[in-house]
Amino acid sequence: xxxxxxxxxxxxxxxxxxxxxxxxxxxxxxxxxxxxxxxxxxxxxxxxxxxxxxxxxxxxxxxxxxxxxxxxxxxxxxxxxxxxxxxxxxxxxxxxxxxxxxxxxxxxxxxxxxxxxxxxxxxxxxxxxxxxxxxxxxxxxxxxxxxxxxxx
Amino acid sequence: xxxxxxxxxxxxxxxxxxxxxxxxxxxxxxxxxxxxxxxxxxxxxxxxxxxxxxxxxxxxxxxxxxxxxxxxxxxxxxxxxxxxxxxxxxxxxxxxxxxxxxxxxxxxxxxxxxxxxxxxxxxxxxxxxxxxxxxxxxxxxxxxxxxxxxxxxxxxxxxxxxxxxxxxxxxxxxxxxxxxxxxxxxxxxxxxxxxxxxxxxxxxxxxxxxxxxxxxxxxxxxxxxxxxxxxxxxxxxxxxxxxxxxxxxxxxxxxxxxxxxxxxxxxxxxxxxxxxxxxxxxxxxxxxxxxxxxxxxxxxxx
Amino acid sequence: xxxxxxxxxxxxxxxxxxxxxxxxxxxxxxxxxxxxxxxxxxxxxxxxxxxxxxxxxxxxxxxxxxxxxxxxxxxxxxxxxxxxxxxxxxxxxxxxxxxxxxxxxxxxxxxxxxxxxxxxxxxxxxxxxxxxxxxxxxxxxxxxxxxxxxxxxxxxxxxxxxxxxxxxxxxxxxxxxxxxxxxxxxxxxxxxxxxxxxxxxxxxxxxxxxxxxxxxxxxxxxxxxxxxxxxxxxxxxxxxxxxxxxxxxxxxxxxxxxxxxxxxxxxxxxxxxxxxxxxxxxxxxxxxxxxxxxxxxxxxxxxxxxxxxxxxxxxxxxxxxxxxxxxxxxxxxxxxxxxxxxxxxxxxxxxxxxxxxxxxxxxxxxxxxxxxxxxxxxxxxxxxxxxxxxxxxxxxxxxxxxxxxxxxxxxxxxxxxxxxxxxxxxxxxxxxxxxxxxxxxxxxxxxxxxxxxxxxxxxxxxxxxxxxxxxxxxxxxxxxxxxxxxxxxxxxxxxxxxxxxxxxxxxxxxxxx
Numbered sequence: 001x002x003x004x005x006x007x008x009x010x011x012x013x014x015x016x017x018x019x020x021x022x023x024x025x026x027x028x029x030x031x032x033x034x035x036x037x038x039x040x041x042x043x044x045x046x047x048x049x050x051x052x053x054x055x056x057x058x059x060x061x062x063x064x065x066x067x068x069x070x071x072x073x074x075x076x077x078x079x080x081x082x083x084x085x086x087x088x089x090x091x092x093x094x095x096x097x098x099x100x101x102x103x104x105x106x107x108x109x110x111x112x113x114x115x116x117x118x119x120x121x122x123x124x125x126x127x128x129x130x131x132x133x134x135x136x137x138x139x140x141x142x143x144x145x146x147x148x149x150x151x152x
Numbered sequence: 153x154x155x156x157x158x159x160x161x162x163x164x165x166x167x168x169x170x171x172x173x174x175x176x177x178x179x180x181x182x183x184x185x186x187x188x189x190x191x192x193x194x195x196x197x198x199x200x201x202x203x204x205x206x207x208x209x210x211x212x213x214x215x216x217x218x219x220x221x222x223x224x225x226x227x228x229x230x231x232x233x234x235x236x237x238x239x240x241x242x243x244x245x246x247x248x249x250x251x252x253x254x255x256x257x258x259x260x261x262x263x264x265x266x267x268x269x270x271x272x273x274x275x276x277x278x279x280x281x282x283x284x285x286x287x288x289x290x291x292x293x294x295x296x297x298x299x300x301x302x303x304x305x306x307x308x309x310x311x312x313x314x315x316x317x318x319x320x321x322x323x324x325x326x327x328x329x330x331x332x333x334x335x336x337x338x339x340x341x342x343x344x345x346x347x348x349x350x351x352x353x354x355x356x357x358x359x360x361x362x363x364x365x366x367x368x369x370x371x372x373x374x375x376x377x378x379x380x381x382x383x384x385x386x387x388x389x390x391x392x393x394x395x396x397x398x399x400x401x402x403x404x405x406x407x408x409x410x411x412x413x414x415x416x417x418x419x420x421x422x423x424x425x426x427x428x429x430x431x432x433x434x435x436x437x438x439x440x441x442x443x444x445x446x447x448x449x450x451x452x453x454x
Numbered sequence: 455x456x457x458x459x460x461x462x463x464x465x466x467x468x469x470x471x472x473x474x475x476x477x478x479x480x481x482x483x484x485x486x487x488x489x490x491x492x493x494x495x496x497x498x499x500x501x502x503x504x505x506x507x508x509x510x511x512x513x514x515x516x517x518x519x520x521x522x523x524x525x526x527x528x529x530x531x532x533x534x535x536x537x538x539x540x541x542x543x544x545x546x547x548x549x550x551x552x553x554x555x556x557x558x559x560x561x562x563x564x565x566x567x568x569x570x571x572x573x574x575x576x577x578x579x580x581x582x583x584x585x586x587x588x589x590x591x592x593x594x595x596x597x598x599x600x601x602x603x604x605x606x607x608x609x610x611x612x613x614x615x616x617x618x619x620x621x622x623x624x625x626x627x628x629x630x631x632x633x634x635x636x637x638x639x640x641x642x643x644x645x646x647x648x649x650x651x652x653x654x655x656x657x658x659x660x661x662x663x664x665x666x667x668x669x670x671x672x673x674x675x676x677x678x679x680x681x682x683x684x685x686x687x688x689x690x691x692x693x694x695x696x697x698x699x700x701x702x703x704x705x706x707x708x709x710x711x712x713x714x715x716x717x718x719x720x721x722x723x724x725x726x727x728x729x730x731x732x733x734x735x736x737x738x739x740x741x742x743x744x745x746x747x748x749x750x751x752x753x754x755x756x757x758x759x760x761x762x763x764x765x766x767x768x769x770x771x772x773x774x775x776x777x778x779x780x781x782x783x784x785x786x787x788x789x790x791x792x793x794x795x796x797x798x799x800x801x802x803x804x805x806x807x808x809x810x811x812x813x814x815x816x817x818x819x820x821x822x823x824x825x826x827x828x829x830x831x832x833x834x835x836x837x838x839x840x841x842x843x844x845x846x847x848x849x850x851x852x853x854x855x856x857x858x859x860x861x862x863x864x865x866x867x868x869x870x871x872x873x874x875x876x877x878x879x880x881x882x883x884x885x886x887x888x889x890x891x892x893x894x895x896x897x898x899x900x901x902x903x904x905x906x907x908x909x910x911x912x913x914x915x916x917x918x919x920x921x922x923x924x925x926x927x928x929x930x931x932x933x934x935x936x937x938x939x940x941x942x943x944x945x946x947x948x949x950x951x952x953x954x955x956x957x958x959x960x961x962x963x964x965x966x967x
Contacts, residue, residue, distance in 0.1 A: 010882035010883055025643075032643055040629065046618055046625070050618055068676065074675060078845070079671065109846070206650075206653030240640060241652060242642065319905075326775065328594055333595060349799055
């Protein structure tokens with residue numbers, strides 16, 4: 001990402017957060033509103049400032065791309081996977097959802113090399129080891145509660 | 153119908169979830185853990201503790217209210233918390249959402265000063281406040297709490313022009329009193345007991361004197377008719393089967409009558425007071441009226 | 455003092471030795487796992503203490519506390535994911551060290567600094583508990599308010615790259631922290647029509663999201679097969695020891711004292727102490743630019759401060775019944791359940807218990823060196839596991855850890871949302887550290903400001919009077935101003951050096967990274 005784009009994006013993000021909170025502050029009054037309102041004003045001013053900074057940078061051309069390449073596909077994949085996983089937990093229960101998530105993510109994101117068979121074996125082994133670890137370490141030894149599902 | 157009847161015949165036949173609306177290790181948890189020790193004596197099913205802290209207990213109380221009323225989820229509640237939260241926070245329950253099992257703790261509010269304070273009695277406190285309007289700093293846990301309610305009650309009944317300061321918990325409030333940020337505090341006996349070495353209790357806002365501090369007179373004895381306390385009770389969600397509720401009520405009564413339980417509670421600094429479910433439900437109704445009146449008068453209720 | 459002899463004797467009872475070793479090992483592992491914090495580790499073991507005598511129970515809880523706070527450094531160094539919120543500042547320099555292939559340096563520095571900090575905190579607890587507890591009580595509304603503002607002002611040092619973005623990130627954190635019940639009026643705010651949000655955005659899931667989950671996204675998005683190369687060098691231990699007793703001794707001492715003081719204050723814990731200590735080290739360093747690039751000093755500052763918090767937080771807990779941190783509050787609950795009343799009397803009436811507990815903290819810190827070394831060596835094996843597997847495992851651990859805090863799926867969603875927020879922020883140059891600081895300090899700032907406003911009624915109606923009545927608050931105001939001026943001072947210093955007015959700095963400092 002070019003640094004001017006980063007500036008503009010961060011400015012817009014700050015403005016968006018300030019805007020959402022401003023829209024929500026409808027029925028608040030007095031002391032409850034004072035502190036958030038000050039922050040919203042500060043963020044609005046600052047957000048605009050950063051955006052302008054970014055635009056100026058672009059015009060002046062002092063704009064250098066500054067970061068390493070990103071595997072966008074993989075990031076999207078694990079994000080979508082994580083959301084699906086958390087959505088499934090109340091439905092399936094923690095352990096079944098985790099097994100599915102761990103195995104499918106390991107399959108999808110696992111590095112190439114070896115056949116599908118080898119990959120599946122490695123993924124399955126990983127899933128079993130981690131689930132056992134969580135179950136023995138957390139549920140048995142520490143008594144950490146895990147979310148229950150409707151089905152299990 | 154028949155299957156259901158059979159299932160109830162040997163209630164409870166599996167562990168019962170006990171919802172605690174505060175953090176593990178807190179005062180409510182400690183009390184329930186002591187209780188559990190004796191529950192195991194009278195029942196062969198265990199309790200499974202489920203902690204649902206947040207929003208001053210409102211999250212956990214809501215969990216209990218909205219749990220399936222199959223007798224396998226019960227929990228601890230506090231008054232006036234369950235009375236105030238539906239009024240000021242739009243909480244997910246009301247006082248009608250529960251089937252009350254019994255009350256186990258009655259923790260009276262105390263008027264407390266530092267040991268080196270010039271104020272030696274409750275009367276001194278009121279006289280100093282009147283003579284120096286706004287100068288006396290009174291610490292409360294709150295806002296919209298049992299302490300706040302007592303403060304409003306006092307202000308309604310007497311001329312008490314003071315500066316009130318709110319703290320988010322008893323620990324902060326104790327620290328502020330000891331550090332001299334406030335001159336007087338309204339605090340719960342159970343919390344005051346932790347720092348008793350440094351503080352003097354001038355009076356208790358209770359009907360009668362307390363076993364923990366038999367020498368401390370009640371506010372009433374000192375001429376100020378104020379009673380305020382925090383009660384801890386156990387409840388099931390409303391709609392729980394009558395037979396199950398009876399079983400719970402009986403078992404809890406057995407625990408509360410157990411002398412060893414009483415001595416354990418005393419050691420942990422918890423002021424016990426048993427009250428049966430029906431009487432407690434009636435008490436909650438009167439508190440509801442009282443709190444609504446207070447808040448409306450103070451303009452805190454829209 | 456007549457209790458110290460027998461107290462040391464108690465420590466050699468086999469059961470107590472076993473509990474210390476087990477508590478430490480368990481604590482370090484719990485601390486190292488992203489998602490499980492020291493508070494939770496201790497809280498989960500409280501029921502187990504009901505079956506022991508009070509002394510043994512306390513020894514075990516203390517060992518878990520110390521282990522977990524140190525343990526957080528392991529994941530901070532190895533995967534840039536603070537295992538407990540207290541080790542956020544450890545990631546700043548620990549992770550660059552790991553990326554440079556020198557995870558061993560980071561881990562050994564964390565271990566030895568933790569031990570040092572822990573011992574300093576305990577020394578204060580042993581010898582100065584009573585006067586320090588009195589001092590901690592001086593911190594009321596105005597003092598705490600300015601302490602928080604001072605904490606916030608460190609953002610200016612932290613984000614010397616782009617101060618406006620740093621401040622905006624801090625403001626965003628503060629704004630997010632206002633979700634929930636307003637501390638001053640007691641009414642719900644910003645719940646977006648979703649009732650469970652009245653409980654507010656809990657700091658820990660937000661931090662897990664900002665640091666752990668966003669780090670997963672970052673790792674997955676990088677084309678690397680492993681997290682980092684690992685090139686352990688023989689003699690790393692000696693190298694670290696030489697650095698710590700040599701050029702880091704002032705930093706270690708200063709950070710440990712900061713940790714002890716912040717630990718004593720109710721409400722402020724390890725997460726603030728480590729950040730303040732880190733920034734103070736950076737501020738007073740001859741060339742602060744090298745911080746954040748993998749210097750031993752940064753890791754030492756953060757880790758010694760957060761372990762010194764332990765001793766500090768126990769001071770008001772034992773002497774006044776007022777816990778100095780969330781973990782101390784849990785330990786207090788365990789004490790009360792045993793029928794032990796805290797107070798200055800605790801050192802006489804129940805002196806045997808109190809001194810055994812304090813001496814056990816020394817023993818625990820010394821035992822931590824061998825146990826920590828063995829565990830750290832095992833944990834570096836993580837670097838030889840394929841990155842994909844590590845990343846997916848962190849997601850599962852974050853989910854279970856955040857759920858366990860208060861058994862709420864809301865916290866799991868907070869992790870996911872803040873994970874995206876943190877990842878996005880990292881890409882566009884917003885500062886997640888500043889954001890986390892805002893989330894931690896926000897409620898404290900608002901609450902204490904509310905107190906000041908209430909108190910002002912008794913001081914002639916002006917909040918300014920409330921501030922000026924307190925010498926500590928005035929001192930903190932001055933420190934804040936100094937802190938805000940730091941970036942400009944640094945700039946000026948750099949310019950002076952660049953134009954050759956100053957003696958050129960030797961370059962060797964930047965090579966050890």
